Amino acid sequence: MSLYFTIAAVILLFVIIFQIAKASEYVDILKGEERSRKHNNKINGFLMIVFLVLGLIGVYYCHEILKGRLLGESASVEGEKVDSMMNLTIIVTGIVFFITQILLFWFSYKYQEKENRKAFFFPHNNRLEVIWTVIPTIVLTVLVIIGLRNWFLFTGDAPQNAMVVEVTGKQFGWIYRYPGKDNEFGKKYFRNIDDATNWVGLVWADNAEMNQKADPAAKDDIVLQQTMYVVKNKPVKLVIGSRDVIHDVGLPHFRLKMDAVPGIPTSLWFTPKFTTAEMQKSSGNPNFEYEIACDQICGNNHFAMKGIIRVVTQEEFDVWLAQQKPLYLTAFPDNNPATVPGSPATNPAGAAPADSAKNATAVTMVSNERKN
Amino acid sequence: MNNEGVIGTQTDVGHVHAAHHDHDGDHHHHHETFISKYIFSMDHKMIAKQFLITGMVWAIIGGLMSVLFRMQLGYPGESFPILETLLGKWAKGGTITPEAYYALVTTHGTVLVFFVLTAGLSGTFANFLIPLQIGARDMASPFMNMLSYWFFFAAGVVMLSSIFVETGPFSGGWTAYPPLSALGSASPGSKTGMDLWLISMALFVVSSLLGGLNYIATILNMRTKGMSMTRLPLTIWALFFTAILGVLSFPVLLSGFILLIFDRNFGTSFYLSDIFIQGVGALPNEGGSAILYQHLFWFLGHPEVYIIILPAMGIVSEVMSTNARKPIFGYMAMLGSLFAIAVLAFVVWAHHMFVSGLNPFLGSFFVLLTLLIAVPSAIKVFNWLTTLWRGNLRFTAGMLYSIGFVSMFISGGLTGIFLGNSALDIHLHDTYFIIAHFHIVMGVAGIFGMYAGIYHWFPKMFGRYLNNTLSYIHFWVTLAGAYLIFWPMHYEGLAGMPRRYYDYSNWESFKQFVGLNQFITIVAIIVFATQLLFLFNFFYSMYKGRKVTSQNPWGSNTLEWTTPINPGHGNWVGEIPEVHRWAYDYGKDGHDYISQTTPVGADESRH
Numbered sequence: 001m002s003l004y005f006t007i008a009a010v011i012l013l014f015v016i017i018f019q020i021a022k023a024s025e026y027v028d029i030l031k032g033e034e035r036s037r038k039h040n041n042k043i044n045g046f047l048m049i050v051f052l053v054l055g056l057i058g059v060y061y062c063h064e065i066l067k068g069r070l071l072g073e074s075a076s077v078e079g080e081k082v083d084s085m086m087n088l089t090i091i092v093t094g095i096v097f098f099i100t101q102i103l104l105f106w107f108s109y110k111y112q113e114k115e116n117r118k119a120f121f122f123p124h125n126n127r128l129e130v131i132w133t134v135i136p137t138i139v140l141t142v143l144v145i146i147g148l149r150n151w152f153l154f155t156g157d158a159p160q161n162a163m164v165v166e167v168t169g170k171q172f173g174w175i176y177r178y179p180g181k182d183n184e185f186g187k188k189y190f191r192n193i194d195d196a197t198n199w200v201g202l203v204w205a206d207n208a209e210m211n212q213k214a215d216p217a218a219k220d221d222i223v224l225q226q227t228m229y230v231v232k233n234k235p236v237k238l239v240i241g242s243r244d245v246i247h248d249v250g251l252p253h254f255r256l257k258m259d260a261v262p263g264i265p266t267s268l269w270f271t272p273k274f275t276t277a278e279m280q281k282s283s284g285n286p287n288f289e290y291e292i293a294c295d296q297i298c299g300n301n302h303f304a305m306k307g308i309i310r311v312v313t314q315e316e317f318d319v320w321l322a323q324q325k326p327l328y329l330t331a332f333p334d335n336n337p338a339t340v341p342g343s344p345a346t347n348p349a350g351a352a353p354a355d356s357a358k359n360a361t362a363v364t365m366v367s368n369e370r371k372n
Numbered sequence: 373m374n375n376e377g378v379i380g381t382q383t384d385v386g387h388v389h390a391a392h393h394d395h396d397g398d399h400h401h402h403h404e405t406f407i408s409k410y411i412f413s414m415d416h417k418m419i420a421k422q423f424l425i426t427g428m429v430w431a432i433i434g435g436l437m438s439v440l441f442r443m444q445l446g447y448p449g450e451s452f453p454i455l456e457t458l459l460g461k462w463a464k465g466g467t468i469t470p471e472a473y474y475a476l477v478t479t480h481g482t483v484l485v486f487f488v489l490t491a492g493l494s495g496t497f498a499n500f501l502i503p504l505q506i507g508a509r510d511m512a513s514p515f516m517n518m519l520s521y522w523f524f525f526a527a528g529v530v531m532l533s534s535i536f537v538e539t540g541p542f543s544g545g546w547t548a549y550p551p552l553s554a555l556g557s558a559s560p561g562s563k564t565g566m567d568l569w570l571i572s573m574a575l576f577v578v579s580s581l582l583g584g585l586n587y588i589a590t591i592l593n594m595r596t597k598g599m600s601m602t603r604l605p606l607t608i609w610a611l612f613f614t615a616i617l618g619v620l621s622f623p624v625l626l627s628g629f630i631l632l633i634f635d636r637n638f639g640t641s642f643y644l645s646d647i648f649i650q651g652v653g654a655l656p657n658e659g660g661s662a663i664l665y666q667h668l669f670w671f672l673g674h675p676e677v678y679i680i681i682l683p684a685m686g687i688v689s690e691v692m693s694t695n696a697r698k699p700i701f702g703y704m705a706m707l708g709s710l711f712a713i714a715v716l717a718f719v720v721w722a723h724h725m726f727v728s729g730l731n732p733f734l735g736s737f738f739v740l741l742t743l744l745i746a747v748p749s750a751i752k753v754f755n756w757l758t759t760l761w762r763g764n765l766r767f768t769a770g771m772l773y774s775i776g777f778v779s780m781f782i783s784g785g786l787t788g789i790f791l792g793n794s795a796l797d798i799h800l801h802d803t804y805f806i807i808a809h810f811h812i813v814m815g816v817a818g819i820f821g822m823y824a825g826i827y828h829w830f831p832k833m834f835g836r837y838l839n840n841t842l843s844y845i846h847f848w849v850t851l852a853g854a855y856l857i858f859w860p861m862h863y864e865g866l867a868g869m870p871r872r873y874y875d876y877s878n879w880e881s882f883k884q885f886v887g888l889n890q891f892i893t894i895v896a897i898i899v900f901a902t903q904l905l906f907l908f909n910f911f912y913s914m915y916k917g918r919k920v921t922s923q924n925p926w927g928s929n930t931l932e933w934t935t936p937i938n939p940g941h942g943n944w945v946g947e948i949p950e951v952h953r954w955a956y957d958y959g960k961d962g963h964d965y966i967s968q969t970t971p972v973g974a975d976e977s978r979h
Binding site for chain 2: 117137140147244
């Protein structure tokens with residue numbers, strides 16, 4: 001019911017505005033076109049200066065309200081450079097913004113049509129034009145130089161001591177892979193992917209049809225979903241890929257992002273400065289997490305494609321890592337001498353252990369799909 | 373430069389001075405039926421009106437879509453029964469589903485960029501102004517011109533039909549990146565909806581090429597006597613560069629689409645490799661590159677934003693100079709900067725792909741070239757400001773929108789300096805910062821240019837005036853509203869809030885903006901309602917507006933104001949006037965204005 005009232009009210013408002021507009025047009029005709037134009041001109045000229053003043057107040061007010069909701073200090077060493085560059089760019093563009101907008105509306109107000117004023121015939125002036133070609137060029141050159149220096153740092157090689165984690169996007173979540181004890185990532189191939197057991201398609205077994213040989217390095221790789229752990233003050237390099245469509249590893253707190261493209265690995269590195277616990281304290285939000293936001297539309301659940309990065313100290317990390325089990329052993333518990341078959345207690349991220357039989361059916365299913 | 377033979381015979385032309393909207397007009401001499409006059413018309417002015425009105429219909433549809441998805445953003449999860457009435461299964465229980473949300477976002481983007489700001493803007497004004505301002509009786513090929521409109525119309529019909537297919541319209545964003553757009557199994561919108569989207573876009577490319585070639589041919593070959601290239605009004609220059617951009621870049625987009633059609637339907641792997649779809653399994657495709665599509669897309673996609681903004685710049689230059697009663701400052705610099713922008717438009721496309729894994733070294737060139745565009749843009753802004761300086765400004769609605777355009781172009785242009793610098797883009801990419809940036813600099817500024825043109829040339833189009841009071845209300849509410857909507861979005865972007873999210877409430881990092889999103893939604897609804905006010909003004913004034921009584925109501929120099937108040941097909945009664953000077957002799961030697969057709973006096977000062 002209230003909806004119909006709203007619609008009725010809006011229509012009524014329209015009718016009133018229209019009637020006023022029509023009436024004022026009749027008044028204009030009665031007053032004479034020339035006089036009414038001058039009258040309208042005055043009103044609009046005045047509104048120009050009103051808009052300028054209110055606009056400037058609005059810019060200030062908007063900043064006051066929203067500045068507290070921004071990100072705060074960068075949580076990565078590299079992100080500091082983004083922030084300082086951002087501040088410089090805000091200052092430079094801010095100066096230009098205020099000067100040009102003030103001139104625009106001020107000129108509009110000041111030079112509104114007046115009886116005794118004659119427009120100044122001023123078709124061109126080379127010196128002026130050279131000035132406002134050269135100054136922007138110089139300023140932009142400075143911004144480009146700073147920008148490119150940072151760009152090559154961000155996209156350049158990660159430091160030698162960087163920890164490497166592989167991040168794979170899928171509809172709609174993230175998979176992380178650590179190299180395991182041998183510190184080497186095993187081979188993977190997308191045709192080996194099985195959603196129940198082998199999420200990234202590690203090459204665990206020989207397969208003549210696909211011309212592949214089992215890679216021993218793949219058998220100790222730790223594969224996880226949901227949450228990834230990294231170490232405070234230790235550079236981490238993410239090797240990024242996707243299983244299906246394009247995703248994007250968006251890290252607002254670290255000020256970085258990189259697309260996850262199927263078939264083309266990309267990479268990104270940064271050095272976390274604060275542990276998650278420290279951020280929870282400093283932000284005053286006990287639920288704070290470093291969230292990975294998917295920043296490239298990837299389907300209907302794009303908005304829910306969240307990952308968590310937990311930054312911890314080296315000691316905490318070592319304890320955590322020791323508890324992780326290679327995915328191979330989760331998939332084939334029989335092959336693990338240390339585990340009693342049928343005890344899923346230490347399975348990471350709730351992946352159900354699958355017996356070999358189920359695994360086999362899954363593989364046949366996949367190859368059947370392909371034949372279809 | 374003789375184009376007398378283009379439209380029928382001279383005697384015919386002489387009889388066409390009945391009002392356009394006058395159905396009982398005098399047409400027994402030239403056998404015009406309703407169909408040949410209003411539907412399959414070959415008169416450039418009628419085709420322009422067709423483009424304009426079709427564009428307006430799409431603007432309303434696209435705008436309404438943004439209102440619908442803003443409802444979800446402002447009030448996530450809340451139930452509005454009216455939405456279920458409107459959208460049926462796409463808003464079960466009154467809440468828009470994610471499927472519908474993404475379909476709305478995608479269609480909103482596609483429709484506004486292509487149908488409104490490309491066809492509606494340059495289609496309208498290129499058709500209307502080119503022959504009138506260069507002194508020609510019609511386009512080089514009126515028939516191709518008609519086809520251009522009808523291909524656009526067909527594109528619209530196909531796009532509209534995609535809304536009604538069972539799996540929904542395409543919903544992977546207006547950029548349609550594969551693999552998402554290539555695989556129906558990855559998203560239901562990528563099934564039939566995407567096929568229709570591609571057909572629609574292909575038809576649109578054909579329309580745009582037919583139009584563009586015609587505009588170029590007309591401007592180069594059919595200028596009246598004395599109309600040298602450097603005497604052309606800036607509108608024509610802008611439309612000329614726009615047409616060239618379109619002709620050179622739309623075919624590349626089409627090639628990208630054709631490869632996509634192959635990948636979708638014929639089992640090729642241009643864009644596909646290493647893909648495992650949940651519930652389907654591994655796909656056979658190997659060796660393709662998803663990034664290839666992005667290159668092909670943005671090779672059009674970037675010039676496309678200049679295809680949108682250049683006509684607006686041209687219109688603003690012309691309207692501003694006329695109403696400041698002062699020549700446009702630095703005509704040659706304006707021309708040079710249009711040219712520079714048009715050239716640079718082709719070498720900056722990869723700045724949309726900084727975080728796609730593009731080679732960083734290659735990326736650095738695109739940073740440099742992108743920021744270079746700021747220089748011609750700055751020249752244009754300063755020249756507009758100087759045009760206002762010491763003028764004698766008449767605030768017609770067209771003039772107000774021109775000033776609004778400059779304000780928007782400054783605000784949105786400056787944020788381009790952030791995004792063009794890859795080291796900042798790596799944080800801001802695909803956040804609300806980019807939403808704010810391109811809506812201000814391309815969306816709002818483009819629409820403002822279009823409004824400036826509509827308000828300025830409405831008397832020439834329909835022989836009547838729009839209602840002033842409604843125009844002023846429309847302008848001030850839209851200007852203030854546009855800033856209220858898009859300015860705060862910069863803050864959301866700085867906080868890293870991603871675009872194209874259906875709901876932010878589960879995110880610790882972004883849920884602090886609930887109140888702001890609500891505010892933006894409310895303003896968006898008000899601004900949308902104000903556009904309906906304009907629409908009403910437009911159609912009401914078309915039939916009932918105050919009649920134009922003088923041939924040159926704005927005191928303008930350009931040729932279109934030397935035609936009869938309601939020009940017929942062929943534009944001028946009798947001979948086409950000869951041109952003796954540039955278009956911007958306002959306030960020279962104490963004259964308020966000197967029409968382009970006035971011969972240069974012996975004692976006139978030189979400049």
